[in-house]
Amino acid sequence: MAWDVIKIVLMVLGGIVGLVLAFMLFLGVASCFNVGVRFSNYGENTLYVKYGILRFKVLPKKPKPEPSEEEKQKAEEKKKRKTEKRKRRREKWRARYEKWKMRRAVRQEKRKARRAARNKKQKQKFSSSASWLSEPTEGRTRAIVETLFDVLPRGAKLIKFRNIKLSVTVRGDDPAQTGIAYGRIGEIFGLAYPQIMRIFNVGRHNVWVDADFAHRGKTEVKTDLTVLLRPISLVGFLFRLMLAWFRNKDIYCVKPKTTHTTVKMKPDGGNKNG
Helix, strand or coil: CHHHHHHHHHHHHHHHHHHHHHHHHHHHHHCCCCEEEEEECCCCCEEEEEECCEEEEEECCCCCCCCCHHHHHHHHHHHHHHHHHHHHHHHHHHHHHHHHHHHHHHHHHHHHHHHHHHHHHCCCCCCCCCCCCCCCCHHHHHHHHHHHHHHHHHHHCCCEEEEEEEEEEEEECCHHHHHHHHHHHHHHHHHHHHHHHHHCEECCEEEEEEEEEEEECCCEEEEEEEEEECHHHHHHHHHHHHHHHHHHHHHHCCCCCCCCCCCCCCCCCCCCCC
């Protein structure tokens, strides 16, 4: 009989462990696929959410057919029922909240009374050591900064910008303003473009900056952008961040050793002639 019970317990534990391992394996495999979005405003605004080879359309939404009068009446009745249910739920939650408030006030009064009685019996002890958040030391601040500088260059490479298409058409109120704006935007692109390519993980990219001197209006920006992220690389980044923090903490958060000096007096008080 006892052996049968042990068998059942071992089978249940084995099933639980197997389910946990299967779930962890599923998460590990699922985190190896890319997750991202694709946005484009060429023509109409489109937005897709991508996971691996799967793609889900968010924008534009499918146009709904116009409902008939019967469907409108049913929808209105449904809304009325929902609003009534919400009102009843709110009233219930308000009553529960008031009861909880009263109980909380009673508990707080009891705690205050206990603290007052405890303070009368014994003196309140204050700890000389400050908390980590209230008084950050110079070593901790330096460790945080060094950790960010060690890990952020790798963190910027986690997000991959793939298939970038950017078209900027510069316009102004007159050709002179169009030329000035075109020069400023070209200067900004000349400064930012090399840094973006150096810091971030950029795949195929096409960038056009043109000036439209023949027409007036606002500057037009069109883009087709795909941004991807692999979750398992994010887990690795967090692990590197933790290791870098512990390493820098051991370097910069070392407390100075306190030395105690003692003075040894002579039996005669240090008098030479004594």
